[in-house]
Amino acid sequence: GLGDKVVICEVGLKEELCYTLVSPREVDVKKGKISNASPVGQAIIGREQGETVEIDAPVGRLHYRIIRIER
Helix, strand or coil: CCCCEEEEEECCCCCEEEEEEECHHHCEHHHCEEECCCHHHHHHCCCCCCCEEEEEECCEEEEEEEEEEEC
C-alpha cells in the first residue's frame, strides 16, 4: 500500500532495488518513489516477502523476488 517500502531483486541477479510506493502525484523515480498504479506497484500490492512477481515492462516480462516489505 501507500508508504510501503519494498526491496525487490530481479530473479537471477543480485542487485537489490528499493522503492517506496506513493500516489501518482508524488512519484519521484530518482528518489525511489514509484506509483502504486505503476506496473511494479500493481505487481507488489497484496503480495508477501519471498514471493516472485511477474512485471510486464516495455523490454518484456521481468521476474522479481520480493526481498522485504516494510509497512
